[in-house]
Amino acid sequence: xxxxxxxxxxxxxxxxxxxxxxxxxxxxxxxxxxxxxxxxxxxxxxxxxxxxxxxxxxxxxxxxxxxxxxxxxxxxxxxxxxxxxxxxxxxxxxxxxxxxxxxxxxxxxxxxxxxxxxxxxxxxxxxxxxxxxxxxxxxxxxxxxxxxxxxxxxxxxxxxxxxxxxxxxxxxxxxxxxxxxxxxxxxxxxxxxxxxxxxxxxxxxxxxxxxxxxxxxxxxxxxxxxxxxxxxxxxxxxxxxxxxxxxxxxxxxxxxxxxxxxxxxxxxxxxxxxxxxxxxxxxxxxxxxxxxxxxxxxxxxxxxxxxxxxxxxxxxxxxxxxxxxxxxxxxxxxxxxxxxxxxxxxxxxxxxxxxxxxxxxxxxxxxxxxxxxxxxxxxxxx
Numbered sequence: 001x002x003x004x005x006x007x008x009x010x011x012x013x014x015x016x017x018x019x020x021x022x023x024x025x026x027x028x029x030x031x032x033x034x035x036x037x038x039x040x041x042x043x044x045x046x047x048x049x050x051x052x053x054x055x056x057x058x059x060x061x062x063x064x065x066x067x068x069x070x071x072x073x074x075x076x077x078x079x080x081x082x083x084x085x086x087x088x089x090x091x092x093x094x095x096x097x098x099x100x101x102x103x104x105x106x107x108x109x110x111x112x113x114x115x116x117x118x119x120x121x122x123x124x125x126x127x128x129x130x131x132x133x134x135x136x137x138x139x140x141x142x143x144x145x146x147x148x149x150x151x152x153x154x155x156x157x158x159x160x161x162x163x164x165x166x167x168x169x170x171x172x173x174x175x176x177x178x179x180x181x182x183x184x185x186x187x188x189x190x191x192x193x194x195x196x197x198x199x200x201x202x203x204x205x206x207x208x209x210x211x212x213x214x215x216x217x218x219x220x221x222x223x224x225x226x227x228x229x230x231x232x233x234x235x236x237x238x239x240x241x242x243x244x245x246x247x248x249x250x251x252x253x254x255x256x257x258x259x260x261x262x263x264x265x266x267x268x269x270x271x272x273x274x275x276x277x278x279x280x281x282x283x284x285x286x287x288x289x290x291x292x293x294x295x296x297x298x299x300x301x302x303x304x305x306x307x308x309x310x311x312x313x314x315x316x317x318x319x320x321x322x323x324x325x326x327x328x329x330x331x332x333x334x335x336x337x338x339x340x341x342x343x344x345x346x347x348x349x350x351x352x353x354x355x356x357x358x359x360x361x362x363x364x365x366x367x368x369x370x371x372x373x374x375x376x377x378x379x380x381x382x
Contacts, residue, residue, distance in 0.1 A: 011055070011069055012044040018062040019044075022123070023093030032061055063123050091136045094127060094143050102150060102266050109308040109344025110157040117151050138178060145174040145183050146264060152190050157308070158347050161198050165191060181218050185211040186265035189227050196234055197348070204234040219261075225254035226267035229277050236284035244281050248274075268309065272301040276313045283316055288323030295320060311340045311349045319356055327360070331370040335377060354378055 019029050030040045033054075049055050055069040101120060105113040124140075124147045131140035148171035155164035168191040175183035188211035195204035208231040215224060232247035255271050276298025282291035295317045302310060314337045321330035334353050341349035357378055360371045 010047045011049045012046045014064060014068055015049075015058055015062065016044045018058075018064050021097075021119075022062055023090060023097075024062075029061070033057060063119075063126060090127075091131075091139055094124060095139065098124075098143050098146060098150075101147075105150060105153065106266075106268075106309075107305055107307065109346055110154055111343075111345025113150070113154050114158070114345065117154055121147055121151060141174050141178055142180070142183065142264070145171045145178070145180075145187070146266065148174070149187055149190055149266070152187075152194070156190070156194055156197060156348075157345070159197070159351065161194050165194050168194065181214050182220050182223060182263065182265060185214045185220070185223055185227065186267065188214070189223070189230055189265075189267060192227075192230055192234070196230070196237065199237075201234050201237045205231065205238070208234065220263055220265070221254055221257045221259065221261075222263050222269045223265045223267055225251050225258070225269040225274070226265070228254065229269060229274060232281055233277070233284070236281040239285070241285050244285070248278055248281060268306070272298050272303070273309070274298075276302060279320070280313075280316050283320050283323070286323070288320050292317065292320040292324060307340065308344050308346050308349075311337055311344065311346050314340070315349050315352050315356075318353070322356065322360065327365045327368060328370055330356075331360070331368075331374050334374055338377065 015029075019026070024032075026040045026044070027037050030037045033040070043049060043054075049058070049069065052071065055071055056066075058064060059066050059069060059071060097120075101113070101116075124144050128140040128144040131137050148167045152164045152167035152171065155161075155167060168187050172184060172187040172191070175187055188207055192204045192208040192211065195201070195207060208227055211227050212224065212231075215227075228247045228251035232244045232251065235241075235244035235247060251269075251274055254269075255274060258270075276295055279291045279294030279296075279298060282288075282294055295313055299310070299313055299317070302313065304310060314333060318330050318333040318337060321327075321333060334356055337349065338353045340346075341353065357371070357374050360366065361375065365371055
């Protein structure tokens with residue numbers, strides 16, 4: 001949801017927010033509650049809904065946490081979920097909201113996405129259970145599968161690899177139930193990214209090769225290109241340059257095959273991102289001049305609205321500058337990256353900047369004024 005909701009807030013506003021989030025009009029809610037439209041309108045204006053039974057009904061209908069409506073302190077019969085009528089409008093709402101949630105994550109980063117992900121997962125899981133045995137079952141499961149993958153990306157960006165891996169496994173289990181190669185491969189590539197974050201590089205190679213095998217002959221050009229891009233990263237970290245650049249070469253051939261067909265994997269792959277990623281591979285292989293040139297070339301055409309990814313590429317640019325012994329430019333870039341990463345909650349990028357400063361502090365430039373300034377900046381904001 002767009003804003004963080006806390007227990008004890010205005011009851012009526014909570015009802016209005018959750019009603020809107022469920023895609024229901026005031027009349028829809030009135031019909032479900034078997035009250036008049038005017039009753040719902042008055043209720044949403046009240047700071048406190050006094051009738052505990054009405055509050056319990058709202059919890060069941062809209063999925064509002066009981067504590068938010070002060071029901072956790074009241075002794076009463078257990079709250080039961082009320083089954084809302086399934087219809088195509090409601091199915092479309094979840095599909096459209098999922099797209100919006102991914103967009104918020106891609107553009108606004110982890111700090112915005114983590115506010116509502118648990119509420120979203122609870123609502124989607126409930127909806128998928130309701131949709132069992134209906135015409136919407138497969139579509140609802142696909143939404144649940146990609147919601148788990150979104151949660152995995154959020155947790156991974158926070159460095160919470162264990163829970164991120166659990167979400168990936170849940171997504172893969174659902175994709176297997178659907179027998180959907182695209183969703184299975186998307187879950188596996190995310191698991192491969194997590195393994196790289198955990199420094200299990202050889203295991204990541206196996207997972208990513210498995211993802212490529214799953215979509216072989218199925219198309220999914222963007223997903224295939226992204227898998228190859230991540231695979232090249234795993235090879236670079238293993239210091240296997242020949243295999244790294246071979247994977248990059250295959251990814252470059254895939255760029256030429258891209259079409260306007262929309263894929264569901266939510267993996268980013270295009271010419272600009274591939275160029276910047278080539279710079280990251282050169283950096284991992286200690287070719288700093290080439291890394292700096294490629295990263296700058298990629299950033300020149302990379303869509304600036306993708307702030308979290310741009311922060312990551314800029315952080316790697318700072319590392320390349322350090323490798324080229326351009327310390328003033330390195331620190332200036334690191335300072336900009338740190339502020340940008342904090343604004344979107346990119347914890348992995350923040351950790352990288354801190355690691356870079358630790359390396360600088362131990363180097364022959366450790367006493368330089370700019371290095372000390374960066375240290376003060378990092379310490380003052382922790």
